[in-house]
Amino acid sequence: MTKPLLRAVRRVLGTAFGLLLAAGPALAQAPAAGPGGGDMARRVAACTTCHGREGLATNSGYFPRLAGKPAGYLYEQLRSFRDGRRQQADMSHLLAQLSDAYLREMAEYFAALSLPYPPPVPPDLPPAQLARGRALVWDGDADRGIPACVRCHGAALTGVAPGIPSLLGLPRLYIASQLGAWLTGERRARAPDCMADVGRRLAPEDIRAVAGWLAAQPVPEGARPATSLPGGLPVACSAMEAHP
Incomplete structure (x- = not known):
């Protein structure tokens, strides 16, 4: 960070x-x-x-x-x-x-709460940086072992039950700080800790781009977490394991 x-x-x-x-x-x-x-x-x-x-x-x-x-x-x-x-x-x-x-x-x-989301704040990043963020969210970076965000957080980016959160409707500062915490090891999860593995592969400019693009996206009306990932997770992750 x-x-x-x-x-x-x-x-x-x-x-x-x-x-x-x-x-x-x-x-x-x-x-x-x-x-x-x-x-x-x-x-x-x-x-x-x-x-x-x-x-x-x-x-x-x-x-x-x-x-x-x-x-x-x-x-x-x-x-x-x-x-x-x-x-x-x-x-x-x-x-x-x-x-x-x-x-x-x-x-x-x-x-259980279902409440409307406010509209997103217009982005203030350069178009090239927003394009970089969108590319990482949708395509990832195979050369660096970074899976696309949609592979785990769902095609609509609204999360997947039981344990994967939505990436929409979040402040840019919060998204950036959490990605930074995964990168530095300040945030951890139960093993296998998939986000720690992904976070260590992100550069600071990746974090700024992803956070800026995600924060600028509207949340679909009535958005709820998906019930499953049709293609399965691309990496082992405790988020989809049973919670004791």
């Missing part, structure tokens, strides 16, 4: 930290109710402080949308923050005392 991008991410996270401190107690005390108890919208107030109303983030900030993501993907990310595979101190703190059962309930709550 480039230094300007790291500084931008840290500024956003620093602003959010105060908000999390205010909302955190609602989530930290949630296990007292137990899975299935209480009002879930109230119990995830700490999540929506940063991720937006009902997990519906805007396309102009840093925090990703939660609504409508595959439940398996959300569950695994919550566990990864809690268990240290993803590095973000505020998220890890909020989730540290939550059980697998409670994290699964949270994931299923957000996955």
